[in-house]
Amino acid sequence: MATILDGKKTAEEIKGEIEEQVKQIKAQGGKVPHLAAILVGNDGASETYVNNKVRACEKVGFESSLLRFDENISEEELLTVVEEVNANDDIDGLIVQLPLPQHISVEKVTDRIRPEKDVDGFHPENVGRMAKNLPAYIAATPYGILQLLKRYQIETKGKHCVVVGRSHIVGSPMSILMAGSGYPGDATVTLCHRYTENLEEFTKRADILIVAVGIPGFVTADMVKEGVIIIDVGITRVEDASKKSGYRLKGDVDYEQVYPKSSFITPVPGGVGPMTIASLLWNTLLAAQDAVYSGIEVE
Numbered sequence: 001m002a003t004i005l006d007g008k009k010t011a012e013e014i015k016g017e018i019e020e021q022v023k024q025i026k027a028q029g030g031k032v033p034h035l036a037a038i039l040v041g042n043d044g045a046s047e048t049y050v051n052n053k054v055r056a057c058e059k060v061g062f063e064s065s066l067l068r069f070d071e072n073i074s075e076e077e078l079l080t081v082v083e084e085v086n087a088n089d090d091i092d093g094l095i096v097q098l099p100l101p102q103h104i105s106v107e108k109v110t111d112r113i114r115p116e117k118d119v120d121g122f123h124p125e126n127v128g129r130m131a132k133n134l135p136a137y138i139a140a141t142p143y144g145i146l147q148l149l150k151r152y153q154i155e156t157k158g159k160h161c162v163v164v165g166r167s168h169i170v171g172s173p174m175s176i177l178m179a180g181s182g183y184p185g186d187a188t189v190t191l192c193h194r195y196t197e198n199l200e201e202f203t204k205r206a207d208i209l210i211v212a213v214g215i216p217g218f219v220t221a222d223m224v225k226e227g228v229i230i231i232d233v234g235i236t237r238v239e240d241a242s243k244k245s246g247y248r249l250k251g252d253v254d255y256e257q258v259y260p261k262s263s264f265i266t267p268v269p270g271g272v273g274p275m276t277i278a279s280l281l282w283n284t285l286l287a288a289q290d291a292v293y294s295g296i297e298v299e
């Protein structure tokens with residue numbers, strides 16, 4: 001019987017710990033962490049994601065600011081907004097909800113955020129520090145996965161970890177972190193992507209399989225070995241007439257098929273997703289203490 005890696009429960013525990021720390025900060029008259037989020041345009045899914053982040057901030061006692069802009073805002077104007085937030089001492093962390101409209105370069109905008117406020121961990125300085133095993137703001141999804149492995153005390157040292165998908169926000173940092181020294185890490189890592197030939201030859205050899213491709217049900221039972229640990233990052237809306245919304249969320253792993261073969265598995269929803277928001281809050285708490293760049297030990 002596989003153990004379900006309950007991201008919802010674990011994220012609630014982490015948020016409870018953050019809330020406790022905020023209470024202590026307030027009691028001591030310290031500065032309450034403040035996260036600002038930039039949202040450009042009216043994309044429904046982006047709006048939901050950003051609202052969830054803002055609501056999560058409120059729940060743990062953070063301050064939050066949602067900075068909304070019309071989709072016609074120019075790149076130059078948006079960069080000026082980032083500069084203003086950079087200079088605002090009251091704001092500890094800044095995130096830009098993706099995707100941005102076509103005429104705005106994601107790279108230019110995220111690279112303009114001061115690394116000390118880059119709680120999404122997308123700035124090259126933070127990516128570089130992470131790659132060098134130095135304290136860094138780590139992108140929220142990979143960070144959430146590390147926390148999940150840690151809290152379920154899953155051994156990673158010497159294990160073969162196969163990551164499928166090489167995006168800058170999930171697959172690529174995940175492969176670096178799992179190969180890095182320390183726990184969770186010290187794994188032997190294979191990074192697969194759309195041009196990997198005979199993918200199943202690699203996935204079948206995985207002790208830990210982390211999948212972030214965005215194709216629902218992509219990993220089937222014949223692609224994994226007995227006892228595999230499954231981390232399913234994928235979230236895709238698939239039509240489901242039995243739901244009020246008309247859809248349900250499905251992961252990249254065929255859960256029903258793969259569950260009996262696995263030793264640990266994340267469900268979708270309720271696995272990696274909730275951990276992502278908890279990690280963003282954790283990064284914001286660290287940013288308010290300037291923990292990463294002042295050399296305070298980061299967990």
Ligand code: NAD
Binds near residue numbers: 196
């Ligand atoms: P992406 O969509 O940017 O890229 C997909 C990756 O999958 C690419 O690197 C590509 O090379 C690889 N790929 C595509 N087809 C493949 C194939 N046939 N074989 C092997 N590799 C293949 O990736 P992303 O932004 O990391 O998103 C992946 C999924 O994770 C999406 O469903 C997304 O919604 C989800 N996601 C979830 C969270 C969360 O918090 N749970 C966070 C980020 C992304």
